Amino acid sequence: MPDLAISATGLTKTFGGVPAVRGIDLAVPAGSIYGILGPNGAGKTTTLRMLLGIIDPDGGERRILGSADPLAVAPLVGYLPEERGLYPGMTGREAIAFMGALRGLSLAEGRRRAVALLADHGLPADRPIRTLSKGMAQLVQLLGTMVHEPRLIVLDEPFSGLDAINQQRLEGLIRAQAAGGATILFSTHVIAHAERLCERIAIIAGGEVRFEGEIATARARLPSRVRLSTKVADGAWHAALPADAVLRDGVWQFQLPQGGIEPLLAALIDAKAGIETLAIEPPSLHEAFVAIVGAEPDPVAEALS
Numbered sequence: 001m002p003d004l005a006i007s008a009t010g011l012t013k014t015f016g017g018v019p020a021v022r023g024i025d026l027a028v029p030a031g032s033i034y035g036i037l038g039p040n041g042a043g044k045t046t047t048l049r050m051l052l053g054i055i056d057p058d059g060g061e062r063r064i065l066g067s068a069d070p071l072a073v074a075p076l077v078g079y080l081p082e083e084r085g086l087y088p089g090m091t092g093r094e095a096i097a098f099m100g101a102l103r104g105l106s107l108a109e110g111r112r113r114a115v116a117l118l119a120d121h122g123l124p125a126d127r128p129i130r131t132l133s134k135g136m137a138q139l140v141q142l143l144g145t146m147v148h149e150p151r152l153i154v155l156d157e158p159f160s161g162l163d164a165i166n167q168q169r170l171e172g173l174i175r176a177q178a179a180g181g182a183t184i185l186f187s188t189h190v191i192a193h194a195e196r197l198c199e200r201i202a203i204i205a206g207g208e209v210r211f212e213g214e215i216a217t218a219r220a221r222l223p224s225r226v227r228l229s230t231k232v233a234d235g236a237w238h239a240a241l242p243a244d245a246v247l248r249d250g251v252w253q254f255q256l257p258q259g260g261i262e263p264l265l266a267a268l269i270d271a272k273a274g275i276e277t278l279a280i281e282p283p284s285l286h287e288a289f290v291a292i293v294g295a296e297p298d299p300v301a302e303a304l305s
């Protein structure tokens with residue numbers, strides 16, 4: 001069993017008689033970048049809030065950095081909530097130092113680190129938050145979650161509201177924190193970020209974990225797809241195509257047959273079909289997500305990612 005930054009078993013939470021989380025198990029290895037994926041209303045935020053001790057579960061157990069009491073380890077944790085918010089009159093430097101102070105860092109040290117962090121990310125230190133763009137303010141808040149050098153960083157939908165450049169910047173920031181030994185847990189309904197960043201993910205829907213494990217394992221749940229084009233359009237080799245084969249723009253597409261590609265290859269060669277392209281492509285995490293959850297992720301968020 002690897003060293004775990006977070007473990008949860010059977011977490012449940014009901015609001016006004018309606019179950020939001022129905023028994024979630026999670027195991028987040030220390031030092032990993034871990035994604036919680038799920039559609040709107042899946043229970044991601046509720047799960048994160050329970051892990052952090054902002055709300056208590058109705059049932060189940062959680063251990064955060066080895067403690068059964070999340071509040072006891074709060075100085076070792078950084079958190080970006082889904083609802084962003086900084087005091088608009090504070091400068092970026094003061095906002096970051098203030099967030100650090102809430103987690104036990106001295107204000108003087110917080111200010112010193114804030115100036116360096118803001119300079120590293122091309123952000124102004126002395127301008128009030130109200131004069132920054134929404135994306136810039138969000139980056140300031142993100143830096144504030146990291147200023148006290150936490151061992152665990154929990155980010156709720158950190159990419160939403162950022163443009164493509166700042167999304168890339170945030171990916172870099174997350175990788176750098178993990179390279180420095182921190183554990184990063186983030187929620188998202190935009191699959192591409194998880195696919196690029198995470199070793200392990202949990203896919204949740206309807207308040208339940210539908211998949212937990214490595215991304216490659218999620219993808220391996222679906223067969224690979226084959227794309228084939230030939231010089232000779234017709235021939236006896238058609239009989240060797242699987243039943244689901246469809247021809248789109250001159251390219252045959254079908255799932256990799258259970259028996260492999262060799263029987264079809266033999267038929268193509270026998271018939272001198274002249275293979276022009278033959279590609280075997282593993283399914284994307286997006287396709288695996290759709291198969292596991294039974295629904296598309298948020299199409300607007302995907303389009304913007």
Ligand SMILES: Nc1ncnc2c1ncn2[C@@H]1O[C@H](COP(=O)(O)OP(=O)(O)OP(=O)(O)O)[C@@H](O)[C@H]1O
Binds near residue numbers: 016042045
């Ligand atoms: N404080 C609350 N009071 C009542 N219902 C709540 C509360 N918090 C969450 N819920 C409900 O619990 C369910 C899960 O919500 P949650 O915010 O955890 O989902 P999510 O996966 O984070 O969704 P999104 O991606 O839309 O933020 C939803 O049906 C939501 O309406």
